[in-house]
Every structure is written in C-alpha cells, then in structure tokens.
Amino acid sequence: MAQDNSKRYYIIVAALGILLAAYTVHLFRLQVLNTSYKTKADENAIREITIHPARGFIYDRNDSLLVYNDAAYDLMVVPKELRPFDTSELCRVLDLDIEDVRKKIEKAKKYSGSVPSLFKQQISKEDYGYLQEKMSEFPGFFVQSRTLRSYPQPIAAHILGYVSEVDEQDVENDSYYRMGDYIGKSGIEKAYEPILRGVKGKRKVLVDVHNREMGSYNNGEDDIVAVPGTSIWSTLDMQLQRYGEELMAGKRGAIVAIEPKTGEILCLVSSPNYDPNLLVGTARPKNYGKLVTDPEKPLFNRALQAAYPPGSTFKLANGLIALQDHIITPSTVYSCSGGGYHLGNHVVHCHNCGGLNIYSAIQRSCNTFFCRAYYNILSNRVKYKNIDEAYTAWLDYMSSMGFLQVFDTDLPYELKGRIPTAEYFDKKYNNSWNGNTVVSMGIGQGEAAVTPLQMANMLAVIANKGYYIRPHVVRAIGNRDSLNTQFSDKIYSKIEPRHFETVLQGMKQVVTAGTGRGAQIPGIEVAGKTGTAQNPHGRDHSVFALIAPANDPQIVVFCLVENGGFGATVACPIASLMAEYYLNRKVERTDLEQRMKEMKIK
C-alpha cells in the first residue's frame, strides 16, 4: 500500500453518485411518469358499492298494493380481489359444487376484473348472516342487498310484467345498467322502467388487504345517494281483475274492461294466466321455462296479442258506418227471408227475421241486414268511384274507431290486428271483386281479425258517443293524485254523435229483448251485443260486448271465450257479471257466478 490511493475517493464518490442518480431517475419514472400505479392503488383500496334503490311500488286504482318489494341478498365477486380461499367451505354454504364455482369465477373474469359480478343470486338470510361474518375469509366476495318483486295477489301477471336480471343487450343499449342489475322486462315494469327503478347510488369505501371495510373514501364526498323508485298507480281495479281471472278460470280467452271516459283499463284478463310470483328470484328461470313450454301458452297475452274474428259485435261498427254514409237511416228496413243473405249459390245464414230496421237488426243480430248494409256501403258509387275507394273509406272509418293500429301507450306488445287492404283484395281477386266478395266482414267474419283490446276500445267510442281515449294502464305517477296525462287526448271517430244513440238503442234492446238477455243486471240498464266468432279450428268463440250503465256508461266490457260457442252462453254472462261486480261492488246473481267460475272449456 505504498502507492497513494486517495484518487480513488473520487471514483468511489462518482460511482455512488451515479448509482444515486440512477435510483432517482428510476423513482421519478415509477412515481411521476408511470400513472398506472395510482389506478392500481385505487383499485386496491377503493371499493365502489352500488346502492340499488328500492323499486317503486305499483298500486291499483283504489290504492290496493299490486306489487311491492322483498329484501334479498346477492353474493358478488370482484375477480381481481380474489385470493385463494376455502372453496369447499363456500360450496358447502352456498350448496354449489366446485365446478360451478370455477365456472362462475371464469364468467365474472370474462366480464371484468375489477367490476363486481353477480356470483350467486338471492342467498338465504341465514347464509347471508353467516357469510357476512366470515367475509374476510373470502377476499374478493361481498354481499349486496337487493330488492325482489313480490305480489300480494297472484293476478294481473300479463299487465304488470316482470323484472329480471339485465342481459348483455340491455347493458349495451343503456349504460345505466351493469351486469347483475335488474330491469323491467315486460308490462308496466318495462313501460315505466325509468320511473320505477329510481337512480342507483354509489358509495366508495376503503377496504383493507383482508377485504374488510375501513370507512368511507374521501369522507363520502364522491358518494351518490340512491334515489328510490317512484310508485305508480295503475288504472286496474284489483278486485275486478281478480274477479275476472276467477271467472275465466278453466277457459281460454280474454276480458278487457275500460272506463270509457278516461280510457283507463279497469281489468285486462288473459286466460290461462300465471302467478306473477313464479317469475321472481331464483325460481324464475325454471318456472319461466315451464311457462314457455306450456301448450296452453299462459305467457301469451290474448287480450292484446291474439287477433280474433270479432263476430257479430263487429256489426255495431258497420251499422255506425252505414248510418254515417247515409246508406241507411234509423228507419231503413231491410228484409230477411229465404234463409239469409244470398250470394249466388252461397248463403250467409240467418233466421228469416222478416223486415227490420237497425234497432231490431242489432237486437236480433240479423246477418242479412248487416250483409246488405255492408254491401251497400261498398257499392256506394255516389260517394266513391270504385270498390277500392269505397273499401278504403270503410277502413278509414274503422281505424278512426281504433282498429288497424296499436295504441302505443303503456301496454306490452300490442297486435295491430288484421283487416286486409283494398290492394290485398285487388290482388287476390284479380281486380274483380265487389261488396259481396268480402261481405262476411260485414258481420265480423271472414278476413277481419281484431284484438279484444280494440273491440273494447270500439265499445268506448260508442259509450262516449264518438271519441275514445287511448287505453292505458297507469293512472298516476308519484302520488295518486298526479294523474298520468300522457294519454288523455280525445280521439274522435269519423262518426257523428247522433248515430251512436241509434246503435246504443239497438244494444239496449239486445239485453232487454234480444240475443243478450243474459246480460241483464238488476237495477242497471245494460247495452250489449252478442257475437259468435266462427272458428275454423274448432268450436266457435263466444263473444260479448257490453256497455253499462247504458245511459251513463261507467264501464265497457269485451269478453271473448275461445270455443265457448254462442255469445249468449258464456261471454255474455261473464261480461255481465264483471259489470255488475264493478258497478255494485257485489254480485246478486251468485248462482250464475258460481256456474261461470266452475265452467271449464277445453
């Protein structure tokens, strides 16, 4: 060590200095240039808890509860936060096998690493309590409380609709939704989804490495308070709805009752139906599968989605059009003889009613009268140049009374019905057709097919003497007095009011002395019309149209019972009982009621 090594001081200082500088640069990159660590730290420590507001309740028009909420607990998983855990313990608690757990975690990972996914829906309260205590043993899992729909009465399933977990499509369409959220899928639940669901809240909490909550993040300044869903008052009359469903038990068909002055649907029965409680919670997929495959098609809403030949009830509309087009006057008499209305070698059968005016024609449901009237409407060359023009004018009248369209209010999946256009017949008959070619539509048979809702709406037009308000099922939103004014416009038909008096008079006679005497309600004047819709697939459908009280209509009822035969035998008493129940809140004809409830029609 003879040599002087003091110069090595500088080398050492330089080396350490360079190393220190290198470290500084490394730290600068790590802390300042690389911002991903900030995100990672937040993902670690901040758990965003979504607060699902309670869904709004649904009441009927008399404040009876139709839909409310039950508490439920969902087990959620955040794949990123998962650590090895006691899988067999989790399987035991949740009654799953290991393969299920693996699959569920894989699915959640596919969706997102850091956004919570639903792991198991609606765990029991006992499991919830157990898991809540042991949560720290299952990092990455947490329990979220939810609400489930519950129905005090097993009725009105079609119109209330159901709520289920969102699918990928829903998430794509609306960024409000996250996988695992619930959404109204049909009926009122769907139509009023944004009102019923409320607004989700957010709470940011700090979680420690063991996944335990350690208080709110940033003193809760970023938290968003959940806004509970708004309650809705339906136009339905719960008791009437239940009564209607009871009357329709064992039969296929529909009842639609409307308060004509407001267009409010008082009841909308489609039979067969199902208990809405079946489509709630974990049992939903299984029950849904059963309902879908049921040959009776209980999910199918016949009141809105089935197009039936309206039968003789259609004569009311045609009578109005004939009066409006001056084809007939109230005193015009047509003669019915020879077994009916003759079309070459084809006969539309009737009962040799003799000479009758429109009142009697309605009263006795004379086919000959209405065939002739319909033929004359379409053959009116004073007013219309040709058959096409005459037929199109007739279609215009029909659509002014609500046919050939959907009302597009708050009802799920309405059908337009089918009444062919003039072009259709031009094509079908090679431009060579006239009123007689399509004359069966004059009496509600043939090509025309309409929905029970449209028929009920036509009755409302008659009851209102010229206008209707689009039928809807929600009356008030938020509180029972804040009326839902979205659908309150009066829509006028092209028929003058005076003609309705004529038709209504005929309808009164139907009940007092005609085909619908079974519709008589003690103490109330009823107007009605029977119908027997020819059914090429089997026994005729029994149809009845009713307006009550006739002079100050409170309710119109359209009832159709598939394969029920004559209108007078099934649909007529049912419609009548409905009106009686609604207007009197009790039914005096208990024998009839009993018989109707017990009647089964295959």
Place this chain on the structure above:
Amino acid sequence: MPKLEPYNKMSKGFDARLICYYLALVIIGWITIYSTCYIPDGSTPIFDFGQPYSKQMIWIGTSILLAIVILLIDSGIIQHYPYFFYLFCLFLMVLVIFIGAEINGAKSWIKIGSFSIQPTEFMKVATALALAKFMQEGKTANQRRYVWLAQFGLVFIPIIVALLQHDAGSALVFFSFIILFYREGLSAEFLVLGIIAGIIAFITLKFNETYSIAIITAVFIAFMIANRTQKKKYRRNVIVYLACVAFVFSVNFLYEHGLEPHQKQRIDTIMGKTSDPLGADFNLNQSKIAIGSGGLFGKGYLKGTQTKLNFVPEQSTDFIFCAIGEEWGFFGTLVVFGLFGALIFRILKLSEKQRNPFVRYYGYGIAGILAFHFFINIGMTTGLLPIIGIPLPFISYGGSSLWSFTIMLFCFIKLNDN
C-alpha cells in the same frame, strides 16, 4: 464549571451536519412509523406502548443517550477495544444460531422478555471497527499478502455466520467492505472481476447456463483473436475463461441447491421469469403500487391507502420507504435520497480529510455499509433488486437497527473530532 466542559467540547468539534442529517432521518423515521400504524378513525394516541411508534420513541430516546455517551467517552476506548467488541458480537451471532428466535425464516434474533436483539446489526459496527484497527496495525507489517487475507477473513467470518442464521440480507451487507478495500489499494482487477462475475451471474439467472457459457465462449474467442500476437498472456486468458465457465456452474448450483424456494422465487421475479402479482409477488407488487401511486407530492401525510389498509407488508420495518413514497411522493423520495446522499458523501469527505488512518478506514467501512443498506433497501421496495430483508438505516422501525446505526455513526463523529 467543570461539568460543562464536555458540552463545550461537543459543540466545538463534532460535525454538526452529520448530526443534523442523523436527526432528520430519525425524525422522518418516527413520523413515518406513526403513519404506518395510524388508523383513520382517529383512535391513534401518540403514546400507546403496544404500538411500534411508541416503542420507536424509546429507541430514539435511548439512541440519543447512547450518542451522547459516545461523544462524551474517551475516544481511546473506541480505538482500543474493537477486537473485543468484534469477538463479543461474533459470540452472540453464533449463540443465536442455537438459542435464537426465528423471525421471517431467519434465526438471527435473541429474545429478552418482550424485546428482541439482532446481534448481526452490531456486528456490522464491530467489523468496521475491527477492520479499521487491523488495517492500521497491518500497515506496518511485512507480509502484506497475509494481512490482506486476514482482512478478508474478518469480513467473511460474519458472512458465514449470518448465512448459517439464514440471514442472507445481512450477509450481503458485509460485502460492502469492498469499498473500503478498494480505497485502500485493492487491485481494480478485483472490482472488474466482481463486475464480470455480476454480469455472468445475471445472464445465467436471467436466461440459462447454456446461454451464459455461449456468450462467455464467444467473448473469449473474440478476445483471443484480437490479442493473437500476445502469446504471453495465452495461459492466463484460458484460465480466466475456464474460471468463468466454472463460475456459471457454481451460480447455477447455488441457485438450485443453496437457495430457499422463496429466495429463488424472488430472483425469478426480478429477472422477469415469473410473475404472480397475487401470490408470491404480492408484496413486491403492492410495494411498487404504494410508491408508484405517490405521484409528485404524494397522497398527503396519513392518507396513504396502500399503507393504511395494510396492502404493504412489513411497512414499518423493511418496507418503510413505501409509506414515504406513497404519502410524500417523489418529493419525499428526493428528501430521503438527499439526506442519505449527503450523509454518505459527508462521511467519505471527512474520512478522506482525516490524518488518522483508523478513522479513514472506519469511515469508509461505515459509508459502505450505509450505502449498501440504502441501495438494497430502496432497490427491493421498488423492484430493482430481489427482496432482501434489510432495514433502511435510521428510518425503519427496530431497536437493534437504530442502536447499531447510531453507534456506528456517532463513533465516527467522535473519532472524526479527534
């Protein structure tokens, strides 16, 4: 007023800057330890003797007492008894192998009641002192070669004992004396060899032995062709080549058979061979997230989520820099780096100025130890080096560590004054 005399003496000659750096680091340490124990709901009293920050307060108090004692005693004591100190610490280290408590896989602690002492920490000071004394005496010896060997021996004995304790981190720190040896005349070739060995070890661990030998062979052939005229060094070159190849195998052997599984894992992680951020690499990953999420000015004191919510392990001891990086950001990093840089460079500068070689030897010895601790600790928390559990001097929680570093530094301050 004879009682005041030592005080006057202190204020005159002791290096005030070193004392200031020391106090700054110790205070930063305590503040940070408090933060790592802090619970956001406000129930964190300043004094709670179950809590590390309160214990650290005791360690700081006793350390300052120790410092004052060192400054007051005759510096002759420090210079005359290093061998005794060295042997005493060595005895304790060996004792620990038999009666020690195991903490984190290393058997390097003696438990006395509720306190634990780590003799290895004190061995660092003892070795620095013993080496300084030995080198001072060896300066006049004739057989310099044997003197060198003996010096290496003084360093290697604690390395071997530390390895027997499974305390690889501490063992590594003793290699820091190479800085001292280099300053005192160790051939630069040793350093070059050391660097070559480092590169070979890195390549072998990063890739594999075949790859490594292929590179060595290629370099050797290129070297031989370039120097084909110099026949003289032919034999030496071949020997170096063979030594390198042998080294590759020994590195591989050591990796396969000499390391614990978790150590292998840590090396693999740093070499980028494996990545398991939720499993084996959880600590490193969380540590990097903590420091990296600090940004320029940090999340604010007591507001670090990574440390408050226990994502970072050992956050008051070996991983304490995470809390600094997270809560004070790059600004905090600069302050800590600045203080350590200033401290180490100050020691080196003062050592260089010393006429007494003992002090210079000692100064270089401890500067090396501090630098190693600093670079290894920061390197492991930021993912530059495999995780090697050694504390950040003066800042990490722990009595043994703080005491030994205090003794280490204040011995220097005392010696420097004479």
